[in-house]
Each structure stands twice: as C-alpha cells, then as structure tokens.
Amino acid sequence: LAKTTQPISMDSYEGQEVNITCSHNNIATNDYITWYQQFPSQGPRFIIQGYKTKVTNEVASLFIPADRKSSTLSLPRVSLSDTAVYYCLVGVGTGAGSYQLTFGKGTKLSVIP
Amino acid sequence: EAQVTQNPRYLITVTGKKLTVTCSQNMNHEYMSWYRQDPGLGLRQIYYSMNVEVTDKGDVPEGYKVSRKEKRNFPLILESPSPNQTSLYFCASTPDPPGQGADGELFFGEGSRLTVL
Numbered sequence: 001l002a003k004t005t006q007p008i009s010m011d012s013y014e015g016q017e018v019n020i021t022c023s024h025n026n027i028a029t030n031d032y033i034t035w036y037q038q039f040p041s042q043g044p045r046f047i048i049q050g051y052k053t054k055v056t057n058e059v060a061s062l063f064i065p066a067d068r069k070s071s072t073l074s075l076p077r078v079s080l081s082d083t084a085v086y087y088c089l090v091g092v093g094t095g096a097g098s099y100q101l102t103f104g105k106g107t108k109l110s111v112i113p
Numbered sequence: 114e115a116q117v118t119q120n121p122r123y124l125i126t127v128t129g130k131k132l133t134v135t136c137s138q139n140m141n142h143e144y145m146s147w148y149r150q151d152p153g154l155g156l157r158q159i160y161y162s163m164n165v166e167v168t169d170k171g172d173v174p175e176g177y178k179v180s181r182k183e184k185r186n187f188p189l190i191l192e193s194p195s196p197n198q199t200s201l202y203f204c205a206s207t208p209d210p211p212g213q214g215a216d217g218e219l220f221f222g223e224g225s226r227l228t229v230l
Contacts, residue, residue, distance in 0.1 A: 049218075098167075099144075
C-alpha cells in the first residue's frame with residue numbers, strides 16, 4: 001500500500017512562505033495527491049489536489065515532480081490563522097474496484113508572530 | 114445545506130456496552146468512510162464504502178463494524194467497546210469514487226468524541 005511520510009512539525013514566522021513536502025514513493029499511476037488542513041476539534045478541510053507538475057489555487061500551490069514520488073505544498077505569506085495540521089493524502093487501489101483513502105500522520109505547522 | 118452529520122458528538126460509555134455512531138450525508142455521495150484520530154497517529158481509516166452494500170476494511174478495522182444499506186447512511190458499530198477505542202471519530206464522504214480520475218474532495222463531519230471507561 002502506498003504510504004505517505006511528512007515532517008512531524010514545522011515553525012514559521014508570519015508573512016513567510018512555507019513549504020511542506022510529502023514523500024509517497026509507492027504512488028500508483030492512477031493516484032492523485034491531495035492536501036488537507038485541520039484545525040483542533042474540526043474535521044479536515046480540502047486545500048488542493050494535483051496529479052503532476054504544478055497546481056495553484058487561491059490559497060496554495062502544489063508542486064509535483066516528474067517521478068511523482070513526492071509533492072510539496074506551498075503556502076504563501078502565512079498568517080497566524082494558518083496554524084494547523086496539514087495532511088498529504090494519496091489514494092490506494094486495493095483491487096476489485098475498491099479504493100482506500102489513507103491519511104498520514106500530518107505536519108503540525110505553527111505560525112509565530 | 115450540504116453536510117455530513119454525525120451523532121452523538123460526545124459519548125462516555127463503559128466497556129462492553131454496544132454503541133452505534135451514526136453518519137448521514139445529504140449530498141448523494143457514493144464514497145463514505147470512517148476515521149479515528151489519536152494524538153501522534155494522525156487520521157487512520159477504519160472502514161470505507163464505495164457504494165451501497167459495498168464495504169471494505171481500512172487500516173484499523175478491529176473491533177468495529179459498519180453497514181451501508183442506504184446511500185446516505187454509514188453507521189459505525191462498536192459491538193463491545195474497549196478503552197483502546199477511546200478516540201475522536203470522523204465520518205467523511207466524497208462524490209467521486211476515488212481511483213477513477215481525480216479524487217473527489219472529502220467532506221467531513223464535525224467528529225464524535227468517544228470515551229470508553
């Protein structure tokens with residue numbers, strides 16, 4: 001099964017760009033890469049999804065190299081409200097049309113004033 | 114309002130007393146799943162369902178059961194709860210069955226905090 005590995009925690013000052021990298025060495029051809037944000041006592045919230053190269057939306061960018069064995073979530077100019085846990089998610093086909101979505105342990109981002 | 118609703122939100126129970134955590138979504142989503150979240154372990158998938166009457170084990174299915182008799186409901190059943198099942202539980206659904214192109218966004222419920230004494 002594909003497994004994701006992320007740093008456990010990161011600190012950043014307000015206004016800086018933050019890059020969080022996720023490793024997914026066993027990613028399959030059909031798998032997409034999705035990132036979620038979670039605040040304490042809330043369910044995770046979708047941030048961005050990509051398959052290859054670069055994807056950008058109003059809150060983040062996602063960089064995926066050609067081999068797709070890793071991905072990097074980029075948050076421009078973070079603020080205190082970006083303090084949260086960020087999860088990288090890669091789905092896994094388990095055969096017979098079944099597909100499992102498994103989260104990793106996440107990266108706790110702390111934004112410092 | 115489109116949402117995933119879990120009940121109860123908080124529950125304290127005792128070892129061995131069967132309980133059910135309900136999950137209902139009003140978005141006609143095909144894929145539904147249950148996760149538990151514990152400190153330092155992130156979110157771990159318990160069970161998932163690709164569609165009605167189709168359920169599969171996730172990473173930590175031991176001690177849990179699920180059913181998917183209707184598209185909108187996906188209850189999580191603890192037949193004989195034990196203290197190691199004390200956790201925060203999340204139900205989630207997505208409109209696009211994963212593995213068939215872009216994975217659909219997962220919509221999460223507000224969570225159910227369960228304590229087993």
